Amino acid sequence: MDFERAFDMLGLAPGASEQDVESTYRRLCADFDARIGRVTSLALRDRYAAARAELEGARAIALQAAKLSRPQAEAPVTRAWAVLGLTAGASPLEVASAYVSLCEELDRELAAAPTDALRHRCLEARAEIDSAYQYCAAAPLAEEGAGTGTASAGYETQVARGTFEAPIAEPPVANPTLVRILAEPDQPPRARSRRPRRRPLRRFALASSLLLFAAAGSLGYVWWTEPERLHLLTRYLPLPPDPELVEAQTGAEYLRRRVAEERGDIQRRAEETSARVAQLQAEPTPGAEGAPDALARTDGTLDQAQARSALAQHLLELTERHIFSSSALAEAYGRMELAAELASAGETARAVTAYSEARANLDATLASLDQAESALGARYEAVDARDAWVALAASAGLEPGNAVLEGGQQLALADGLLEAGNFAAAIPELRQASQNFRTAIDVGRHELAARREQFEAEHKTQRPRSEPQPLARTGAENEASDASLPPVSASDRADVKLVTIPAGSFVYGCEGDVGGGCPASEATGERTELAAFQIDRTEVRVSEYRRCVEEGACALPAVASGCNWNTPGRGDHPINCIDWDQAAAYCGWVGKRLPTEQEWEKAARGTDGRIYPWGNDGPSCDVAVMSIASGTGCGGATTAPVGSRDRGRSPYGLFDMAGNVYEWTGSLYGSDGGARVLRGGSWKNDSTAIRASHREGALPNLRDASVGFRCAQGAIVAETHAR
Structure with a gap:
């Protein structure tokens, strides 16, 4: 080329x-x-x-x-002095000093060179500097030898002569860019012209000191001559507030704002639930040609909205009557006004006392509000259990027993206490009433099971052995054979505790609520559409699972440390130590199924994307049965009774969606194995695992004291005969 x-x-x-x-x-x-x-x-x-x-x-x-084609390089002599950055004729000490400085600089550049090519360039520059140094150091010796001789040579020349004996070498031509950079001498820093500094702060401090000194002198003169005027003058001076007074006033004002916010929340809930009922009533219902399941879902949604509205209106009425219109709250507001007047008058001690009394009354008001909400939630559960027993008794012709009578009396007593504003005394009565009604439901279901077994035994003995079993029966035969058997439905066997979750979208997955990030196992927070379904309000209890075992439809749970099966006093605790197949078998026995993890998450967090079932506030033992600092559950190293955390309910009124026991779902944890999804956390877990979006995977054969379940179904189940 x-x-x-x-x-x-x-x-x-x-x-x-x-x-x-x-x-x-x-x-x-x-x-x-x-x-x-x-x-x-x-x-x-x-x-x-x-x-x-x-x-x-x-x-x-x-x-x-x-x-x-490049022009000839400059003369070797001029080039050598330029490489060292010196003028021709410099002394040997200047030459040596420039040489040492350039060598140190090249050593640093060689150590920091990132490539072999750049290191090679540095080595070439070092060779040129060495040659230039030898030439420039020997030049004065040659000039002195040619002139005055050795005897007249000065001290610098004698040192150079004894040190540098190398012959003069022609400096090689190096890279002009690198040589120019190395040859340029460092420019001395420019001297800055110093301007006089201004000190305004010093002047201000001096002026302030003079003014204060003058004021102190004036006050001293007034005090020495007219003490009465000094007393009047000090009343109007801006003195710093008393710290104790500030703390008392701040605490009282904070509690006052909290009471106002709680009142606004209660009123807003009542208005929103009433508007929701009006909206559902205004919506057109499907006619005869509409789908029956759509009509059932509409009726269930309206019933649930009416129940929520009644609960909110009842809470608003009771709180307005017994709390917000009470003399204790009015006295607290009056104490705060009095304290403000006393503080303005300079009576700090009396003002602090008045603020402290106001704080005590406001604290009592907030505690009464919490008790009122807990009491009405317990009443809602008691009424729901009573209605479940009434539905079961009406369908099976049961007579009320002692448990029902005691539950009714306790409910009536609790209603009287609520009307009187004694919320703290009404809570245990309502919980006991709910327990009595659930006990009555258990007894009624046992009685129904006994009737069914007796009916099947009598029907089997009356039929001739040679007669084959019919595959189907006519309508007349059905009426004749079922005339003596009370109808039993799957909903009755499920304790009528299903909650309808309406169709619509919700936030599925994590939205960055774990220290700003989301675990890889959780879905990203996205809006997901989900059809309407129903899910149990509570986890399946030990007493409920025992009936399935007694009827031979369910296998026995594991018996180990922490398991609730056959443990005295645990009938109202969630069933645990069962695997996925046992949970699915029980749900199928009551005419239901295990919920999917999307259904579970929507039932737990609602549609607003909250972190926990109760909201975004951090968890505690008041809202969830979880692990605390000691490493055990809030109730010790065990579960707690089902529905024991009223304040931890989900937006749809479900209990224990965070903590108590993990809950099996029907969803697979991954596509590469048979692991199933667990949701909700347990009494063994901390705040991270009880988030609504948290998910764990476990093999279906896992039996652990921290794992239980609840059931769900796609729509309201029609009446079907029990097995």
Whole structure:
């Protein structure tokens, strides 16, 4: 390849400088590399690689031509002094000092060089500096030898003569850019013209000191001459507030705002639930041609909205009557006004006392509000259990027993206490009433099971053995055979505790509520549409699972440390130590199924994307049965009774959706195995695991004291005969 073709490949005119050749070469190489990385054709990639190789050869030829056409380098003598950054004729000590400084600088550059090419350049520069040093150090010796001789040589010349004996060498031509950088002497820093500094703060401090001194002198003169005027003057001086008074006032004002916020929340809930009922009543219901399940879902949603509205209205009425209109709250507000007047008058001690009394009354008001909400929640559960027993008794013809009578009396007593505003005394009565009604339901279901077994035994003995079992019966035969058997439905066997979750979208997954990030096992927070379904309000109890075992439909749970099965006093605790198949079998026995993890999460957090079932506030033992600092559950190293945390309910009124026991779901944890999803956390877990979006995976054969379940179904189940 000749010179002209090399310059033509680079797109340059013959005679271009080395800098132009290098810059053009780098630009073309970058273009070829980008094309090679972009194309997918192997043939085209090979062509680009060959062109890049030719470009390398063209660069070498063009650089050689540029060097040949470069003007002659400067004279060796001038070049040597320029390399050291000195003028010709400098003393040997100056030469040695410049040489040492340049060598130290090159050593630093050599140590920091990132590539072999740059290190090679540094070594070339070092060789040129060495040669220049030898030349410049020996130059004064040669001049002195040619002039006055050795005897008249000065001290510097004698030192140089004894130290440097190397012959003069021609300095090689080095890279002009590097030499220019090394040859440029450091510019001394410019001296700054100092301007007089202004000190406004000093002047202000001096003026303030003079004013204070003058004021103190004036006050001293007044005190010495007229003490009465001094007393009047100090009343109007801006003195700093008393810290104890500030703390008492701040605490009272904070509690006052909290009471006002609680009142506003109760009123807003009542208005929202009433508006929801009006909206559902205004919506057109499907006619006869509509789907029956859609009509059932509409009726269930309306019933649930009416129940919520009644609960909110009842809470509003009771709190307005017994709390917000009470003399204790009025007295608290009066104490705060009195305290403000006393503080203005300078009576700090009496003002602090008044604020403290107001704080005590406001604390009592907030405690009464919490008791009122807990009492009405317990009443809602008691009434729900009573209605469940009434439905079961009406369908099976049961007579009320002692448990029902005691539950009714306790409910009536609790209603009287609520009307009187004694919320703290009503709570235990309502919980006991709810327990009595659930006990009555258990007894009633046992009685129904006994009737069923007796009916099947009598029907089987009356039929001749030679007669084959019919595969189907006519309508008349059904009426005749079922005339003596009370109808039993799957909903009765499920304790009528299903809650309808309406159709619609909700936030599924984590939205960055774990220290700003989300675990990889959780879905990202996205709006997900979900059809209407129903789910149990509580986890399945030990007493409920025992009936399934007694009827032979469910297998026995594991018996180990922490398991509730066959443990005295645990009938109202959630059943645990059962595997996935046992949970699915029980749900199928009551005409239900295990919920999917999406259904579970919507029932736990509602539609607003909250972190926990009760909201975004951090968890505690008041709202969830969880692990505390000691490593055990809030109730010790065990579970707690089902529904024991009224304040931890989900937006749909479900209990224990955070803590107590993990709950099996029907969803697979991953596509590569048979692990199933666990939701909700347990008494063994901390605040991270009881979040509504948290999910764990476990093999279906896991039996652990921290794992239980609840059931769900796609729609309200029609009446079907029990097994």
